[in-house]
Amino acid sequence: MKKEDIITLPHKSLRQRSIRIGIITDDILKLITDMKSAMLDWEAARDHEITVGLAAVQVNKLLRIFIIRDKPDHSAFAVFINPEITKYEGKLIEDYEGCLSIKDIYGLVPRYEKVRVRAMGVDGKIFTVKASGDIARILQHETDHTNGVVFIDHIKDTPDAFYQLTEKGNLHKLDYEKDIRNNRILW
Amino acid sequence: MKKTSETIVFFGSGPVAAASLGHLSEVFSIEAVITKARAAHHRVAAPVEILASTKDLPLLFANTRQELDELLEKTNLKSRVGVIVDFGVIVSQGAIDHFELGIINSHFSLLPEWRGADPITFAVLSGQPKTGVSLMLIEPTLDTGKILTQKSLPITPKDTTPTLTDKLINLSNLLLAEYLPQYLEGSVKPRSQPHPDRATYSRKLTKEDGTINWDKSAAELEREIRAYAEWPRSRTMLDNKEVIVVAAHVVPGNNDKPGAISIDEKRSKITVATGKDSLQIDILQPAGKKAMTAQAFLLGNLK
Numbered sequence: 018m019k020k021e022d023i024i025t026l027p028h029k030s031l032r033q034r035s036i037r038i039g040i041i042t043d044d045i046l047k048l049i050t051d052m053k054s055a056m057l058d059w060e061a062a063r064d065h066e067i068t069v070g071l072a073a074v075q076v077n078k079l080l081r082i083f084i085i086r087d088k089p090d091h092s093a094f095a096v097f098i099n100p101e102i103t104k105y106e107g108k109l110i111e112d113y114e115g116c117l118s119i120k121d122i123y124g125l126v127p128r129y130e131k132v133r134v135r136a137m138g139v140d141g142k143i144f145t146v147k148a149s150g151d152i153a154r155i156l157q158h159e160t161d162h163t164n165g166v167v168f169i170d171h172i173k174d175t176p177d178a179f180y181q182l183t184e185k186g187n188l189h190k191l192d193y194e195k196d197i198r199n200n201r202i203l204w
Numbered sequence: 205m206k207k208t209s210e211t212i213v214f215f216g217s218g219p220v221a222a223a224s225l226g227h228l229s230e231v232f233s234i235e236a237v238i239t240k241a242r243a244a245h246h247r248v249a250a251p252v253e254i255l256a257s258t259k260d261l262p263l264l265f266a267n268t269r270q271e272l273d274e275l276l277e278k279t280n281l282k283s284r285v286g287v288i289v290d291f292g293v294i295v296s297q298g299a300i301d302h303f304e305l306g307i308i309n310s311h312f313s314l315l316p317e318w319r320g321a322d323p324i325t326f327a328v329l330s331g332q333p334k335t336g337v338s339l340m341l342i343e344p345t346l347d348t349g350k351i352l353t354q355k356s357l358p359i360t361p362k363d364t365t366p367t368l369t370d371k372l373i374n375l376s377n378l379l380l381a382e383y384l385p386q387y388l389e390g391s392v393k394p395r396s397q398p399h400p401d402r403a404t405y406s407r408k409l410t411k412e413d414g415t416i417n418w419d420k421s422a423a424e425l426e427r428e429i430r431a432y433a434e435w436p437r438s439r440t441m442l443d444n445k446e447v448i449v450v451a452a453h454v455v456p457g458n459n460d461k462p463g464a465i466s467i468d469e470k471r472s473k474i475t476v477a478t479g480k481d482s483l484q485i486d487i488l489q490p491a492g493k494k495a496m497t498a499q500a501f502l503l504g505n506l507k
Contacts (some may be wrong), residue, residue: 065233070205115206123208141349150389168205186208187282 018051020059024077025118026167027202029057035079035163038098041141045082048097049096049139052076052084059117063081067118067184068157075118083159097136100160105144106114111182113188114158114168119203122189123180124172128154169203210388211235213286214261215307220373222251224310227377228287232384234261235283238275240292241265269294276302287380287390287416288342297344306341308384310376314338314367315353316403319347324372326406328431331423334358335368337376339383341394350394353383364433367400409436416440418463421480422454442474442488443505450487450495458482467506472499474506 027154038045052071072083077084096103107130117122124164134156138144148156151164158168172178176193191197211233214225217240225237237256242249249257256263263280266272276299279346286307288295300307313323315338320326329336336356340349357375359368386392397403414436416425429438429449437448442465458477460466466475490505491493 063207065211066206067209068206113208115208117206150391155205182208185282186211188208 018055018058018076020055022051022055022063022076023059023071024075028077028118030074030077030079031118031165031167032140032160033074033165035074035081035165036080037081037183038137041098041137041139045080045098046139048073048076048078048080049082049084051096052082053141056084056086056117063179064082066115070152070159072138074162074165083162084160085152085155085159096139097156097159098134098138100134100156100163102132102160103135103159104133105129106133107149108173110154111178112154114154114180116158116168119167119169121181122169122191122203123182124168125175125178125180126154126158126168126171128157173204176191210385211231211280212384213238213283213284213303214290215239215286215288215293215295216252217292219251220369221307221314222255223373224287224289224380225252225255228380229259229261231381234259235243235281236262236264236279238241238264238266238272238291240267248315250364266293269296269299272296272299274442277479282333285384287384289376290404295344300342300344302428305388308343308387309347309349310342310380311338311340312336312372312376313406315347315351316397316400318385318404320406321408322406324369325409325431326404327359328365328368329427331427335372337372337379339379342470348397348400350396352387352392352394355379362430364430365419366434396398399440411436414439416449419477419479422458422478422483423481425478425483426452426454440476442501445505446491447501448489448491448495450489451484452483452485452487453483455482465506467502471502474498474502 020118056068056071070083070085073080084094084096087093109127110130111125111127113123114126121199130153132153133145133147135143148187179191179193179197180188181191210351213236214228214234215238216225239252253263264275266275272293273296274503284303285305286303288309295307300444313327314336318326334356334453338354339352343349357371373454378385414432416438429452432438439446439448455475458481460477461501462477464477485498487495487497
């Protein structure tokens with residue numbers, strides 16, 4: 018898959034719940050490989066952005082799967098099938114996040130500091146991870162996708178939380194009234 | 205999910221800087237490379253310049269502290285952190301403050317040991333069994349900053365300054381790749397240098413450092429030969445010719461006054477008495493010639 022296979026708002030699939038995976042078939046494994054290459058292809062075309070996670074719904078497959086890149090240098094992928102957040106811990110922390118399916122917009126999104134996630138791996142075995150910081154944020158963002166939620170839904174009533182990436186790679190605050198509130202692409 | 209990529213600004217000028225930049229540019233996005241402009245009489249581009257142009261990294265020049273201040277003032281870089289290796293320009297507090305998370309220096313010693321310009325040579329010279337790399341947040345004072353991490357490696361009896369430099373570059377690259385992302389994430393706490401009262405200092409070498417003083421001990425001279433292997437090299441006069449001693453070893457005892465040369469009956473060994481014990485010269489290089497064994501040298505000299 019290529020970056021063109023990644024869907025963006027206002028695509029309707031992005032606000033739909035994905036379905037659970039029963040057994041891991043070859044088609045599922047192929048989809049996971051395709052998602053990785055779509056992610057890398059997307060990133061290669063960007064100067065100032067890196068990809069850290071992608072859910073199957075973003076390539077228009079309504080399946081409860083996401084992949085994340087979990088090393089500091091982002092070299093390794095981890096696969097989560099039927100993910101569930103089983104525990105939220107710590108404070109709500111605001112930080113910038115963006116989404117491959119939402120063009121140009123970044124947001125200051127509150128997320129829990131720590132989470133526990135239970136999911137199935139590509140080997141079909143159930144595992145649990147405890148994560149904090151950046152990884153906890155990514156896990157919350159991607160699990161949302163499997164439930165038809167995108168990050169802007171968390172901040173839709175927070176005028177100060179919307180930013181735009183400039184050509185130089187800096188984030189500039191957007192005019193909520195003008196650019197966000199009645200933006201038919203987003204809502 | 206996507207994030208804006210974290211970029212770094214790299215400061216470096218010399219060959220060690222180039223080796224570090226080559227590795228860093230694989231692991232991080234480099235917003236800009238800041239280097240010293242090459243001297244007017246240097247016709248070939250410096251390794252950092254070449255690397256920056258082949259990798260298409262933005263290259264900026266600063267030769268003094270003031271020039272660096274002005275450059276940072278007008279370029280408005282967005283990186284939260286700078287990395288400085290082998291730069292050769294002193295950095296002001298104002299320049300450091302341009303970076304939210306400061307500027308990290310990879311210093312090739314176990315600080316507070318061998319602060320200063322030439323830590324590797326002085327580590328070899330001292331005969332100490334190990335040295336290492338310290339990642340430090342720089343301060344305007346010389347090598348006194350807080351430490352993110354340190355790792356040591358052994359100095360072998362065969363190590364010369366160039367061989368040890370290669371090993372330290374590798375270690376430095378590994379440390380930067382591992383600890384820089386952690387520091388950016390906020391999971392590394394910088395700590396003060398241990399025992400600042402035990403700090404030792406290195407200095408820039410001069411050509412005179414390379415003139416062998418036979419009053420020193422043979423062990424010390426043998427270390428000088430390894431420490432000065434690249435520059436200034438260890439020079440002495442043999443048979444009224446200037447030679448560079450490339451390799452030598454210590455032999456116990458001395459039966460003459462320092463500087464006295466003895467040659468064995470088979471004419472294969474040159475041994476020079478020193479202040480303590482003697483030094484047997486294994487490989488030497490006469491001025492304008494290639495390096496040769498003592499035996500080869502004796503075929504035409506010291507008859």
